[in-house]
Amino acid sequence: xxxxxxxxxxxxxxxxxxxxxxxxxxxxxxxxxxxxxxxxxxxxxxxxxxxxxxxxxxxxxxxxxxxxxxxxxxxxxxxxxxxxxxxxxxxxxxxxxxxxxxxxxxxxxxxxxxxxxxxxxxxxxxxxxxxxxxxxxxxxxxxxxxxxxxxxxxxxxxxxxxxxxxxxxxxxxxxxxxxxxxxxxxxxxxxxxxxxxxxxxxxxxxxx
Amino acid sequence: xxxxxxxxxxxxxxxxxxxxxxxxxxxxxxxxxxxxxxxxxxxxxxxxxxxxxxxxxxxxxxxxxxxxxxxxxxxxxxxxxxxxxxxxxxxxxxxxxxxxxxxxxxxxxxxxxxxxxxxxxxxxxxxxxxxxxxxxxxxxxxxxxxxxxxxxxxx
Ligand SMILES: [Cu+2]
Numbered sequence: 001x002x003x004x005x006x007x008x009x010x011x012x013x014x015x016x017x018x019x020x021x022x023x024x025x026x027x028x029x030x031x032x033x034x035x036x037x038x039x040x041x042x043x044x045x046x047x048x049x050x051x052x053x054x055x056x057x058x059x060x061x062x063x064x065x066x067x068x069x070x071x072x073x074x075x076x077x078x079x080x081x082x083x084x085x086x087x088x089x090x091x092x093x094x095x096x097x098x099x100x101x102x103x104x105x106x107x108x109x110x111x112x113x114x115x116x117x118x119x120x121x122x123x124x125x126x127x128x129x130x131x132x133x134x135x136x137x138x139x140x141x142x143x144x145x146x147x148x149x150x151x152x153x154x155x156x157x158x159x160x161x162x163x164x165x166x167x168x169x170x171x172x173x174x175x176x177x178x179x180x181x182x183x184x185x186x187x188x189x190x191x192x193x194x195x196x197x198x199x200x201x202x203x204x205x206x207x208x
Numbered sequence: 209x210x211x212x213x214x215x216x217x218x219x220x221x222x223x224x225x226x227x228x229x230x231x232x233x234x235x236x237x238x239x240x241x242x243x244x245x246x247x248x249x250x251x252x253x254x255x256x257x258x259x260x261x262x263x264x265x266x267x268x269x270x271x272x273x274x275x276x277x278x279x280x281x282x283x284x285x286x287x288x289x290x291x292x293x294x295x296x297x298x299x300x301x302x303x304x305x306x307x308x309x310x311x312x313x314x315x316x317x318x319x320x321x322x323x324x325x326x327x328x329x330x331x332x333x334x335x336x337x338x339x340x341x342x343x344x345x346x347x348x349x350x351x352x353x354x355x356x357x358x359x360x361x362x363x
Contacts, residue, residue, distance in 0.1 A: 076249070
């Protein structure tokens with residue numbers, strides 16, 4: 001399938017159009033398959049962005065250093081994926097109990113136009129109290145996403161509104177800021193919770 | 209609705225008489241289980257509802273649409289997550305359910321997308337959702353509205 005697509009584009013071959021199609025295909029369905037090494041988020045200490053949390057505090061990558069971090073992207077107008085992920089995360093945190101107390105949990109919007117600080121505050125209030133909501137100017141959101149190697153895209157909806165396609169994986173970082181692993185969208189608890197423990201344990205090893 | 213029942217009866221009679229007739233799935237053949245939805249914040253955001261739709265009949269049924277007084281544009285949507293972990297959502301089109309089979313509308317897959325809400329979805333309330341089938345049959349279910357953070361029908 002992938003080979004055929006490559007040959008197809010090769011034949012159509014010449015110009016920029018083919019190249020653009022190829023790049024589009026590469027990014028959407030391409031060999032990218034299970035996140036290649038180049039697609040791993042950079043270390044938090046290498047990221048540079050300025051956002052505001054749902055209580056109005058200025059935050060950035062340095063806010064996350066020193067404690068393990070669980071972060072994901074979404075938007076509050078999202079009917080299916082985002083409430084599901086937030087509920088999943090709330091469930092994992094409940095499972096971990098005290099273990100997760102010293103963890104940063106951050107929901108970063110990819111829709112800052114609609115997700116103001118107040119909107120984020122109301123929304124995260126419905127989920128686990130550890131979850132922080134971060135928003136900010138579009139160009140800063142773009143920088144976070146770039147650091148995480150996450151993508152998002154505004155898509156018109158039939159209702160006349162728009163929706164957002166976005167990376168739905170949950171990212172885990174150690175207290176040092178090092179990327180540990182990802183939890184796929186809606187991954188069962190039996191897999192997700194041990195992954196979180198890995199991020200937590202790495203922190204303890206680093207501390208000793 | 210009345211016409212529908214009459215044709216259904218006619219079909220049953222013809223079948224009994226040994227004649228082959230086109231598929232006519234009655235609403236009595238469609239069982240909807242575990243319907244639930246999440247409360248909304250206000251009316252600007254779309255809602256989503258989930259359920260299992262079971263075809264207990266002997267003929268295929270095809271779900272072609274939805275109606276509800278709660279939303280101007282209810283539609284079956286499908287969330288897909290690609291190999292890079294990017295999720296997107298699009299109309300699922302018509303959905304055939306083979307005899308004896310069921311389809312699950314559940315988080316991360318198919319969902320009843322409730323666009324242009326006419327009123328907020330309040331936890332503890334219910335709303336009627338009507339499933340429309342290609343042969344003219346319809347099934348209406350009363351969908352409970354659970355909390356925003358609900359994960360499934362039991363929450
Ligand atoms: Cu949808």
